[in-house]
Amino acid sequence: MQNSKEDLNIKELYGKQCVLPKEDFLKKYNLTINGLSSQETQDLLHKYGINQISQSKSKKWYNYFFESLFSPFNIILLGITLVLLYTDVIIPETPNYANIIVIFILVTASTFLEFFEEFRSNKAAEKLKELVGTTSSVIRDGKKINIPIHNITIGDVVLLSSGSMIPADLRIIEAKDLYVSQSSLTGESDAVKKSINSELDINNINSITDLDTICFMGTNVISGTAKGIVIKIANDTYFGKIAHTLTNGKPKTAFQQGVQSISKLLIKFMLIMIPIVFILTAWKHEPITAFTFAVAIAIGITPLLLPVILSSSLSKGAIKMSKKKTIVKSLDSIQSFGAMNILCTDKTGTLTEDKIVLEKYLDINGNEDIRILKHAFLNSYFQTGLKGNIDKAVISRGIENKMDIITSKYKKIDEIPFDFSRRRLSVIVTDQNGKKQMITKGAVEEILNICTLIDYKGEISKLTKEIKENVKKMSTNLNKDGLRVIAICQKNDIAQDTIFNVNSEKNMVLLGFIGFLDPPKGSAKAAIEKLNNSGIRVIVLTGDNAEVTKCVCDKVNLKSKKIILGNEIDKLSDQAVIRILKKVNIFAKLSPIQKARIVRLLKEDGNIVGFMGDGINDSPSLINSDVGISVDTAVDIAKESADIILLEKDLNVLLDGVTER
Secondary structure (H helix, E strand, C coil): CCCCHHHCCHHHHHHHHHHCCHHHHHHHCCCCCCCECHHHHHHHHHHHCCCCCHHHCCCCHHHHHHHHHCCHHHHHHHHHHHHHHHHHHHCCCCCCCHHHHHHHHHHHHHHHHHHHHHHHHHHHHHHHHHHHCCEEEEEECCEEEEEEHHHCCCCCEEEECCCCECCCEEEEEEEEEEEEECHHHHCCCCCEEECCCCCCCHHHCCCHHHCCCEECCCCEEEEEEEEEEEEECHHHCHHHHCHHHHCCCCCCCHHHHHHHHHHHHHHHHHHHHHHHHHHHHHCCCCHHHHHHHHHHHHHHHCCCCHHHHHHHHHHHHHHHHHHCCEEECCCCHHHHHHHCCEEEECCCCCCECCCCEEEEEEECCCCECHHHHHHHHHHHHHCCCCCCHHHHHHHHHHHHCCHHHHHHHCEEEEEECCCCCCCEEEEEEECCCCCEEEEEEEEHHHHHHHEEEEEECCEEEECCHHHHHHHHHHHHHHHHCCEEEEEEEEECCCCCCCCCCHHHCCCEEEEEEEEEECCECCCHHHHHHHHHHCCCEEEEECCCCHHHHHHHHHHCCCCCCCEEEHHHHHCCCHHHHHHHHCCCCEEECCCHHHHHHHHHHHHHCCCCEEEECCCHHHHHHHHHCCEEEEECCCCHHHHHHCCEEECCCCHHHHHHHHHHC
16 A cells, blocks of 8 residues: 555556546456446455445454553553562562552453443444445446445446445446546545546546546545446545545544643653652652552552543443434544534525425416426426435426326437536427427526526517516515525527537526425424524525525524625625624525635634535535534435434434433
8 A cells, every 4th residue: 555645656547447438448348338247246246345445444342442451541550560560579578469450450440441332332323324324326237226335346337426425436438517526535626527538648647637537436426427337446446545644534623632631641740740759758768669659649640530431421422312313423523512502504404394395387477387397397307417305396296297298208318417506407308209408497597697588478589687687576576485496498499419518508598487385394493492592503504595595594583683695705804704603693595615614714713613414515514514414314425524413304303412412
């Protein structure tokens, strides 16, 4: 294994696999896009082992035992025991084992108490973590299935979509607007586009950022869809080869630093006291007697049970919290969880029911029009990315109106996936007559920006400034009623040889919009009040618009003098934002970077900050907070980034966990 990222020969490890054309790559390595068979899978798993990096494998019982035995305090006591063997057993005519036996009993009791608590707590956490184990979609025996990441093997065909964790090192063989975040490996925040065939020559490959057809274990998909074939697993991956540098984890918390400082101070004090006591008593007593007395003093001031009490309290807390539907991935996070004075949370699913229902489908004049629902249904039905609650609500309402019948009349030919900068998604379908149609749904502002025409009852006319303002006004009024609004547009005049990408989303025809209702949870109001009474201030950080956010927050009695938007944050210095954070509890229309900035500034202002989220856009904040909190239904990257996972996305469950702590 190499010693650093720079030592790895990227060209040697990945160069040939990267630059080979797709067909040549499949032929050379005797691979197929139809996936492995069951028998091939068993043979390969037996040959290569499971897909698990050695540093991250579960500890054995003896690992916990030796960690407990050779704790800093036990090492001191064992050293004292060696001294007592000389002073109490070897030198005296009549050996005295009393002191040695006492220390041995203390060390044994300390070791086993810590060992049993630590081992039992971690085993309980591991069993619970199996409930939220990260899985990956693969093709085996010609069928799409979900399997645990550790069962991925060489040659597996992995299906990727927005929010997917990359389970191993992959060579991309199919891709549609695939953008991957490699920040966990490179530190670069910008997403990187991955392609089917490389645009580089092997001689131009110098670092992993040059590899445009390879996806790396531990990174995640920001947008787009793809198929990739596994080329390296476990310790052979790039992540595996630098795991010793990546598994250092977060910086030590204030709690960990405090415990470490106290331990060092007590040990230093003990080591200083031994010679001082010896010098003060040696002139009056025999050297052996003086030294024995000094050692006895050292034993007396050594806090034998301090580490035991700490580990016992944390591990017991983890077990009790597990009974409150709270999974602790890291014992050290328990203290931050209990000391948290600010909880940043998203809105959907935490303050609301997260059971979105499509309430309205309206034309540009606000009249109900089934055509709007039809176009929204085709978009949601045929899109292959991460289907969210909005897509599920659209499909459910469409099926209620017998629209699943029309899907047989259409065939999807392409897709432009959703991403957080465009805030829209397009599918391109063709009907039985060969007519191509691009249907796009997205945020009202973003859809208006790409439309030049309107369709009202089948008549096409120009999208004027007045119509735009009227659409925005209707959208705002619906938002004030608590409805989230998504606009729908389309384009029919599409050339047969068109290559579809983001630039294709222009000169579109606005059809209307759909409105969704996600009512506040009945328990949210009381939970927020209890959190405030417990000394935890709740701050809402959401990507939703201000009107919907205000409506929901008012209903759960989460008050704020004003709502600050993401674009306002970007114009302010860090000090100005810190001043706003002291007064404002609601922030809307935030990007992932803006959320992470707010979390960072709250920490820098001396707060213990928890962040609760479950989406792709929440992962930067989950990592940067003092304690990242996610749920078992979260996307893979959110679960991996979190310190604590709730089995229910409910503030009451979180409150129970904090109270138990």
